[in-house]
Amino acid sequence: MGKDLTQVTTTFYICDGGSCRKAGSDPVMRATRAYLRNQGLWNTTHTIKTRCIGRCEDAPAAIVHPGDYWYKNLNGQNVITVMQRHLEEGKPVEELLVFKEGSTVINSDKERPKKVPKPFSLVEDEDLGVIYSTRGFSTDQYTYPLFLYLAETKSPATLTFPHGQTHSFQNIQALEYGKYQLIMTFKEADLTSILAFTLAGIPKTEPMALQRSRVLVTEFFYEAFNPEKRGIRLKDKMGRLLAIIWLDSTDEKVWNYCLNVQLSMSEVVIQS
Ligand code: FES
Known part of the structure; x- marks a missing residue:
């Protein structure tokens, strides 16, 4: 049977695109799933591997819903803090956020200039x-x-x-x-x-x-x-x-x- 979505309160979208894999998204995904399984949170949460979510400079990156929280620079340790904060306190880990709903700036440590075509x-x-x-x-x-x-x-x-x-x-x-x-x-x-x-x-x-x-x-x-x-x-x-x-x-x-x-x-x- 597929995931019972009626029970899910929080979803972690973990990027599995090329840049994130290179930067270590596998340990992030493994740590996330192991934590949720062992804490008995498997049925009320969902983890989804995504393709590139467009924030390669912040790799490994992830999104947490509800709330539209975009995370940067994750690893096997800080992702546990992210999960605990969301699941236990309903709050994000501000210092790891690159963006959240309502933000007017991108809080990246490595923002790249937008690529634009050269003039004619x-x-x-x-x-x-x-x-x-x-x-x-x-x-x-x-x-x-x-x-x-x-x-x-x-x-x-x-x-x-x-x-x-x-x-x-x-x-x-x-x-x-x-x-x-x-x-x-x-x-x-x-x-x-x-x-x-x-x-x-x-x-x-x-x-x-x-x-x-x-x-x-x-x-x-x-x-x-x-x-x-x-x-x-x-x-x-x-x-x-x-x-x-x-x-x-x-x-x-x-x-x-x-x-x-x-x-x-x-x-x-x-x-x-
Ligand atoms: S590969 Fe993860 S944001 Fe691009």
């Missing part, structure tokens, strides 16, 4: 000529939303491959994100084309072709002498061109989406 800069590109360009983020937390946006809005944007094959997102029929790959189906003039890009991190044991098609560089650009000519260039790990998504010069919506959502800019910012 003028470059002479050997393939595209004189352009303004900047790199976006290339994890699938950005690339999947980008493709999804283009597909869902049936944007007037064209996917162009190095060998000349082109497909319009206005003709996309389906888009599916599997384990690592994004599979897109285009139907154009009775011809159905199925295309794939690898977006997720992929183990080295997977076929080389799959690894090679991984999008690891995403460049947003516009031509210096023809600013309406804009696009997104996708490259692999070695900097080889995978494809270019050319945006329609009359369509501002996609470009604004790129600036606002993908690049966190409200307008084009140029390196001075």
Whole structure:
């Protein structure tokens, strides 16, 4: 039988993401579960291993509910104090909190500056000529939303491959994100084309072709002498061109989406 959630008063979400594991989340989880078991608190509490909760600099990190208490720098000893304080006194351990409901500041000892894309800069590109360009983020937390946006809005944007094959997102029929790959189906003039890009991190044991098609560089650009000519260039790990998504010069919506959502800019910012 699964956990009887009707009995649970307190839940400990312990991060088991890569940074937390490296920093020692296993001893934290083991100590937590052993303590709860031995104190007879197993049925009234719940422990959940999570993937990254977005506070890697505070690893090992955890969240306690109720109360939305976010903890930092846990170890096999201080997590016992955390549990005792919550379960016996209904209070948090303030000095280990990175955040709690109502806080207006993050109380981290190692807060990292937020990563933001660089401003556009003028470059002479050997393939595209004189352009303004900047790199976006290339994890699938950005690339999947980008493709999804283009597909869902049936944007007037064209996917162009190095060998000349082109497909319009206005003709996309389906888009599916599997384990690592994004599979897109285009139907154009009775011809159905199925295309794939690898977006997720992929183990080295997977076929080389799959690894090679991984999008690891995403460049947003516009031509210096023809600013309406804009696009997104996708490259692999070695900097080889995978494809270019050319945006329609009359369509501002996609470009604004790129600036606002993908690049966190409200307008084009140029390196001075
Ligand atoms: S891996 Fe734990 S917060 Fe990121």
